[in-house]
Amino acid sequence: MLNPIAVTPGNSSITPIVPGFHPDPTVCRVGDDYYLATSSFEYFPAVPVFHSTDLLTWTQIGNILTTREQFVEGEGRPSLGVWAGTLRHRDGRFYYITTNVSDIDSGQIIVTATDPAGPWSEPVHVRDAIGIDPDICWDDDGTCLVTWHRFNFDVGGIDVHQAPVDPSTGEMLKPSYEVWSGSGLPSAEGPHLYRIGEWWYLLYAEGGTERGHCATVARARRPEGPYEGCPANPVLTRRSTNTPVHNTGHADLVQTASGDWAAVYLGVRPRGGTPGFHMLGRETFLSGIDWEDGWPVFVTDRYTVPEGLTGFVEDFVDADLQPRWVVPSGTLDDIERDPATGVTVPPTRRLCVRVRDLSWEAIADLVGDGSFEVRIDPLHNYRVDVVDGEAVAVATIGGREQTVGVAALSGGEATRVRLRAEAPPRQEVPLGVPAPDLIVLEFERADGWVELARLDGRYLSTEVASGFTGRVLAVGSDARATTARRIEYRPL
The missing domain is CATH 2.115.10.20 (Glycosyl hydrolase domain; family 43)
Structure with missing residues (x-):
C-alpha cells in the first residue's frame, strides 16, 4: 500500500522539531x-x-x-x-x-x-x-x-x-x-x-x-x-x-x-x-x-510541535552567508559574494542548502548562464541549466546523465528557474504512482512559467542513492560559473 503523504501537524511522534537532513541529534x-x-x-x-x-x-x-x-x-x-x-x-x-x-x-x-x-x-x-x-x-x-x-x-x-x-x-x-x-x-x-x-x-x-x-x-x-x-x-x-x-x-x-x-x-x-x-x-x-x-x-507523542518556519528568501546582500549554506567539498572562501550581483559559484563547485519539507518550491534568479539543481549526491540529481539562450532540464541517475527537456529563453538579464516537489496522485498500488513525489523543473519566460520536465522523485531518495544524507538545493555547475542574485524557498 501507499505510505501516508500527509501527517497531522503538531504531534511530536510524527512531526520533526528539526526537519530535513539533520540526523544523529x-x-x-x-x-x-x-x-x-x-x-x-x-x-x-x-x-x-x-x-x-x-x-x-x-x-x-x-x-x-x-x-x-x-x-x-x-x-x-x-x-x-x-x-x-x-x-x-x-x-x-x-x-x-x-x-x-x-x-x-x-x-x-x-x-x-x-x-x-x-x-x-x-x-x-x-x-x-x-x-x-x-x-x-x-x-x-x-x-x-x-x-x-x-x-x-x-x-x-x-x-x-x-x-x-x-x-x-x-x-x-x-x-x-x-x-x-x-x-x-x-x-x-x-x-x-x-x-x-x-x-x-x-x-x-x-x-x-x-x-x-x-x-x-x-x-x-x-x-x-x-x-x-x-x-x-x-x-x-x-x-x-x-x-x-x-x-x-x-x-x-x-x-x-x-x-x-x-x-x-x-x-x-x-x-x-x-x-x-x-x-x-x-x-x-x-x-x-x-x-x-x-x-x-x-x-513520543507527548509534545505539540508548532508549525516550523522553513521558508526563506536569500538575496546575498550580507557580507557573510547565513549558516544554512554549505558546500559538499572545499570551503566557502571561493564563493564570491557581491551585494550588487549576488553569489557566484565557480565551476565544479556547489553552494547548497538543505530541503526541509515534503512539498516545496524553490526559485533561483540566475544571472547569465548557470545551473540550479536538487540533489542527493553527484550521481543523483535533477537540474536546470541556463546556457546559450536555452533552458535545459537534465536528470542524472546513477551517474548517467540525460537531457529531458529544452526550451528557448525570452532574453533578459536574469532567468528565473523553479524547482518544485509535488505529491503524486493518491492511488493504491499497483495502479497508483509509486513515486514519493514528483520533481517539476521550470523556468520563467515573458509569457509565464514553462515546464521542462516532471520527474519521479524516488531516484533522489536514500533508498535509491544510498548513503546517510538527504536532498539539498544547489547553485553551481561542473561546466561553468553560476551567479544567483536571489534564492527563494518555501513549503507548499
Whole structure:
C-alpha cells in the first residue's frame, strides 16, 4: 500500500522539531536554554548547532566545525566526513566530540567553546580511540570518560569501548575497556553515558539506521559496568509498524528546566509505494521520557510541535552567508559574494542548502548562464541549466546523465528557474504512482512559467542513492560559473 503523504501537524511522534537532513541529534541544557547539534557528513561548514528555550522551536545559530583545520576533507566523497557526536556543557564550557571518518585514523575529535555559536577551538584528537559515535561524560571525581563504537572500514563495527581521557590533550589515562555489548541486535553504536540518580545509564542505537533502527538502554552502578540491559529493550523503535515515521533511534536524553526528562532522536518520513522512499534524509524528533522502575520510557507523542518556519528568501546582500549554506567539498572562501550581483559559484563547485519539507518550491534568479539543481549526491540529481539562450532540464541517475527537456529563453538579464516537489496522485498500488513525489523543473519566460520536465522523485531518495544524507538545493555547475542574485524557498 501507499505510505501516508500527509501527517497531522503538531504531534511530536510524527512531526520533526528539526526537519530535513539533520540526523544523529545530540542535546544539552544550560539553565533555561537548550542546544542541539546534528551530524553533517561531507558538508562544510560542519555540524549545525541550534538553540531553543522550549525544546520545540529551534533556530540555527551556527556550525561547530568552520575551518579545514577542524575538519579535514579527505576524499570528500558523499556520506563520508563528520558522523555522529555528542554535545555537552561543563563548568562554563561547551564540549563537542565527534568522528571525521575521512580522517578516521586520527581518532576522535574534541572541540570546545564558551559560546555554542562559536568560535570553537582547534581540535584535540583522542588518537587511541579509533571508531565512530563518541560520547563525552564526567564521573563523580571529575574524570572525563570517552565512550565510542570501535569501527574500521576493513571489518566494520567491533564493540563499544570506554576510557578515561584528558580532554585538553586527548591522552588516555589508562587503556580502554569494553562496556555493554548491546541487547543482541546488530550495530550496537551511538553510545551516550549518563549519571542519573544512583545509576549510570548507557543509551545505544541498535539495529542499523534503516527500518530496524531502535534505541536500547542498560544501567550499572559504575560507569565501566557491569551493565544490565533493560527488560523492555528496545525502548524506542517503529520497526514493523504502519506509521508515517520510521527508522527511529539514535536518541539523546536531556533533563528539562522543570525537572522532567525528554529525548531527541532521528527518524525518517518515507513516502510512495513499497518499500517506501525517504527523500529528506534522517530528521530530528522529540519525545517525552517517563521513568518506570528506574528505566526510561519513551512517550513520543507527548509534545505539540508548532508549525516550523522553513521558508526563506536569500538575496546575498550580507557580507557573510547565513549558516544554512554549505558546500559538499572545499570551503566557502571561493564563493564570491557581491551585494550588487549576488553569489557566484565557480565551476565544479556547489553552494547548497538543505530541503526541509515534503512539498516545496524553490526559485533561483540566475544571472547569465548557470545551473540550479536538487540533489542527493553527484550521481543523483535533477537540474536546470541556463546556457546559450536555452533552458535545459537534465536528470542524472546513477551517474548517467540525460537531457529531458529544452526550451528557448525570452532574453533578459536574469532567468528565473523553479524547482518544485509535488505529491503524486493518491492511488493504491499497483495502479497508483509509486513515486514519493514528483520533481517539476521550470523556468520563467515573458509569457509565464514553462515546464521542462516532471520527474519521479524516488531516484533522489536514500533508498535509491544510498548513503546517510538527504536532498539539498544547489547553485553551481561542473561546466561553468553560476551567479544567483536571489534564492527563494518555501513549503507548499
